[in-house]
Amino acid sequence: MQRVVVGVAVATMVWVAGCTPAAEPQARAAAAAFQGAVDRGDSTAACELLSEAARENLESASVTRCAEALTRLELPTGSVAEVAVWGGNAQGRLGSGVLFLAEFGSGWKVTAAGCTFRSEKLPYACAVKG
Numbered sequence: 001m002q003r004v005v006v007g008v009a010v011a012t013m014v015w016v017a018g019c020t021p022a023a024e025p026q027a028r029a030a031a032a033a034f035q036g037a038v039d040r041g042d043s044t045a046a047c048e049l050l051s052e053a054a055r056e057n058l059e060s061a062s063v064t065r066c067a068e069a070l071t072r073l074e075l076p077t078g079s080v081a082e083v084a085v086w087g088g089n090a091q092g093r094l095g096s097g098v099l100f101l102a103e104f105g106s107g108w109k110v111t112a113a114g115c116t117f118r119s120e121k122l123p124y125a126c127a128v129k130g
Contacts, residue, residue, distance in 0.1 A: 023090070027101050028083040030108035031092035034099065038113075039077045043070040051102060051109040054130030073127045075114040098124065 030049060037046035047055055047066035055066050062069035076097030083092050088103040100112040114127030 023085045023088075023103065024083055027085050027090035027103070027108045028080060028092070030101055030110065031080045031083055031090070031099060034110045034113065035078065035080055035092075035094065038070075038075050041071075043067040046070055049110050050113075050128065051104065051111045051130045054109075054111050054113075054128055057130055058128050070128075073114060075127060100126075 034046055034049040037043070037049065044067045047070060050058070050066065058069045059066050062072065076094050078095045080092045080094060080099075083090055090101040090103075090108065092099045092101065097113075098115040098117070099110055100115065101108050102111045110128075111130040112124070112126040112128060115124040116126075117123060118125050
C-alpha cells in the first residue's frame, strides 16, 4: 500500500510540475506581444492584449477609451527578460518593471502593467490594473 501512495504522490508532483512550464511559452508570447505593442506606440494592439477587467478599469479611471488612455501613461519599455508561471497566472519581468498575466479561454491576457515594487506590505503599484 505504501508503494502505491508514494507512486501516486510522485506522479501527481510530476503532473503538477509539468503543467506550469508548459504554459510558460504562451504566457511569454503574450507578455512579449504586449511589450512590443507598447514599444512601437501601438496602443490599440496593446489594449487588445489587456484583460477585460484591466481595459475597463483603465477606461473608467481615465474617462477615455483604452488606446488614448494608454498613450498618456509612461509604461516601461523593453523586452520581457523573465516569465514565471503559477497555474493560470504569470509575472513578466522587464528591465524596469513588471507585468502580470492570467490565462483566459481566449488565451493569456495582461491583467496589470507598468508595475513597480513598493514594499512587502503593498508589493506592487501598477499603472494599469484589472
